[in-house]
Amino acid sequence: MFFQKDIETMPRKQLEELQLERLKWTVDYCARNVPFYTKKLGEAGITGDKIKSLSDIQYIPPTTKADLRDNYPFGMFAQPMKNIVRIHASSGTTGKPTVVGYTKKDLEVWSDCMARLLVAVGTTCEDIVQISFGYGMFTGALGLHYALEKIGCAVVPNSSGNTEKALMYMRDFGTTALVATPTYALYMCETAKELEYPMSDYSRLRLGLFGSEGTTPEMREQLEKGWNIFATDNYGMSELQGPGVSGECEERDGLHFCEDYFLPEIVNPETLETLDAGETGELLVTTLTKEGIPLLRYRTRDITRLNYDVCKCGRTSVRMDKVKGRSDDMLKIRGVNVFPSQIESVLLSIDKIGPHYQLVVRREGFTDTLEVQFELTDSSMLEKFSEIEKLQKNVQHRLQTVLGIQCKVSVVEPKTIERFVGKAKRIIDLRNTK
Amino acid sequence: MYIKQISIFVENKPGRLADITGILADNKIDIRALSIADTTDYGILRLIVNDPDTALEKLKAAGITSSITNVLAIGIPDEAGAFSDAIRTLSAKGINVEYAYAFITPEAGAAYVIIRVEDNDAAAEALKGTSIKLIGQQEIFNQSK
Numbered sequence: 001m002f003f004q005k006d007i008e009t010m011p012r013k014q015l016e017e018l019q020l021e022r023l024k025w026t027v028d029y030c031a032r033n034v035p036f037y038t039k040k041l042g043e044a045g046i047t048g049d050k051i052k053s054l055s056d057i058q059y060i061p062p063t064t065k066a067d068l069r070d071n072y073p074f075g076m077f078a079q080p081m082k083n084i085v086r087i088h089a090s091s092g093t094t095g096k097p098t099v100v101g102y103t104k105k106d107l108e109v110w111s112d113c114m115a116r117l118l119v120a121v122g123t124t125c126e127d128i129v130q131i132s133f134g135y136g137m138f139t140g141a142l143g144l145h146y147a148l149e150k151i152g153c154a155v156v157p158n159s160s161g162n163t164e165k166a167l168m169y170m171r172d173f174g175t176t177a178l179v180a181t182p183t184y185a186l187y188m189c190e191t192a193k194e195l196e197y198p199m200s201d202y203s204r205l206r207l208g209l210f211g212s213e214g215t216t217p218e219m220r221e222q223l224e225k226g227w228n229i230f231a232t233d234n235y236g237m238s239e240l241q242g243p244g245v246s247g248e249c250e251e252r253d254g255l256h257f258c259e260d261y262f263l264p265e266i267v268n269p270e271t272l273e274t275l276d277a278g279e280t281g282e283l284l285v286t287t288l289t290k291e292g293i294p295l296l297r298y299r300t301r302d303i304t305r306l307n308y309d310v311c312k313c314g315r316t317s318v319r320m321d322k323v324k325g326r327s328d329d330m331l332k333i334r335g336v337n338v339f340p341s342q343i344e345s346v347l348l349s350i351d352k353i354g355p356h357y358q359l360v361v362r363r364e365g366f367t368d369t370l371e372v373q374f375e376l377t378d379s380s381m382l383e384k385f386s387e388i389e390k391l392q393k394n395v396q397h398r399l400q401t402v403l404g405i406q407c408k409v410s411v412v413e414p415k416t417i418e419r420f421v422g423k424a425k426r427i428i429d430l431r432n433t434k
Numbered sequence: 435m436y437i438k439q440i441s442i443f444v445e446n447k448p449g450r451l452a453d454i455t456g457i458l459a460d461n462k463i464d465i466r467a468l469s470i471a472d473t474t475d476y477g478i479l480r481l482i483v484n485d486p487d488t489a490l491e492k493l494k495a496a497g498i499t500s501s502i503t504n505v506l507a508i509g510i511p512d513e514a515g516a517f518s519d520a521i522r523t524l525s526a527k528g529i530n531v532e533y534a535y536a537f538i539t540p541e542a543g544a545a546y547v548i549i550r551v552e553d554n555d556a557a558a559e560a561l562k563g564t565s566i567k568l569i570g571q572q573e574i575f576n577q578s579k
Binding site: 376377378379380382383384385388389410411412413414415416 | 441442443444445450471473475476478497498499500501503532550
């Protein structure tokens with residue numbers, strides 16, 4: 001099934017012509033409306049006219065998350081606030097979040113992109129779709145929400161949390177499709193089993209629309225078995241628009257890019273050299289029509305590969321592999337981006353904490369947990385337990401404020417955390433080890 | 435008249451207590467009394483030793499989070515009700531005991547209680563003129579030898 005068949009099956013040559021035209025427009029639009037780009041493109045001597053082919057994109061300097069942070073909150077916006085109709089934010093690498101703004105047209109494009117990907121996995125206007133992403137500043141829930149409405153689905157904006165109630169709605173409403181992070185969907189399934197709800201109560205559920213974090217093959221198997229559903233993945237990030245940048249079709253052989261709106265390329269993350277088609281490297285994405293916050297060669301930090309073969313489903317758009325890793329140290333915990341640097345800036349702002357810390361990520365049951373360990377070096381706190389507990393609670397609270405997720409905070413003895421010469425390896429990720 | 439108590443941060447993992455007490459043993463530090471209070475992940479070990487300054491120095495040198503504080507040691511008769519009397523004497527003066535631990539000295543025929551209060555001077559004052567005796571650092575060790 002197709003949502004916008006003409007575009008989705010457009011011959012590659014024609015698609016590339018469209019991309020080139022839009023790339024030229026975006027370059028000039030950025031230079032004209034965003035001082036950051038005026039300077040950057042000016043220094044590089046690049047104008048839309050100089051872009052003669054898509055491969056000329058390699059001469060444009062990449063944009064990073066740090067650029068967005070440095071221009072917090074609205075410095076990267078290309079439109080005055082009178083034309084901005086929505087603002088979202090996601091976790092930044094340190095204290096400040098990354099802020100993005102949308103024009104009316106951006107929102108239209110967003111819901112079109114997402115609707116294409118939803119229809120590509122079999123979503124129809126008959127579906128009752130429950131959204132168990134958290135609503136709020138994150139793009140996930142609203143991104144899916146408006147696209148599902150556009151298709152004509154009955155949307156249940158349940159949000160995340162209160163799993164028992166979510167299960168009640170799913171059963172009583174006869175929900176047919178679930179939007180969630182794969183880990184939360186697994187947790188919901190486990191909760192239903194623990195509460196001894198008969199799985200036959202959920203027999204109408206047929207489709208899992210998962211995102212915000214990748215689904216591993218093991219998780220997919222558990223999800224499909226546990227819920228008796230067809231599990232699918234989609235990909236995006238708030239900087240680019242939110243969910244709906246790419247997603248699977250029913251073939252589930254890679255994630256189709258919405259290529260008329262986003263131009264992907266793969267580079268060597270060390271040298272930033274463009275890699276040949278089919279090679280694995282870091283994904284860079286250029287927005288082709290965005291008005292609110294256009295981005296040139298945005299470094300996603302996700303490691304993947306692009307496949308330009310026409311898919312069995314008939315779509316001509318390039319497909320990306322599931323993300324294989326990161327070129328930075330970002331962690332995905334319960335679908336939330338967590339940067340160790342955010343944790344470090346919290347810890348270093350608190351007295352009585354040594355500079356040595358370690359992060360342990362585990363999968364307990366079906367939930368990811370984050371433990372932050374730091375060394376207790378201040379002996380003045382030994383007189384009262386309550387002093388240490390107060391410190392732990394303080395750290396926990398401040399981390400929750402910054403990260404948006406709860407984590408365990410442990411104090412350990414001095415010198416028990418490994419010391420590193422050079423770049424510290426502060427993360428112990430035990431999730432995919434048995 | 436106060437006693438020097440050593441407090442040590444101990445993570446709850448196998449071998450840690452052995453490591454820490456090993457440091458004391460290697461330095462011929464004699465432990466007279468101890469108490470461990472713990473939570474799920476860590477504990478605080480509190481010790482009365484014959485040479486607290488050396489003990490602290492050696493522990494710190496080994497990178498162990500430790501400190502010395504002054505606490506009170508009181509001597510009470512080794513009989514029913516004696517501890518209760520002592521605590522009541524203190525609470526009557528509004529003195530709150532944060533923690534306490536006791537040990538018996540067969541030679542002296544008495545029980546010694548280490549008590550930790552906010553204000554040692556006020557507690558000492560409160561006990562003045564009662565049958566409860568404050569015990570000094572040397573006394574604790576003399577009587578045990």
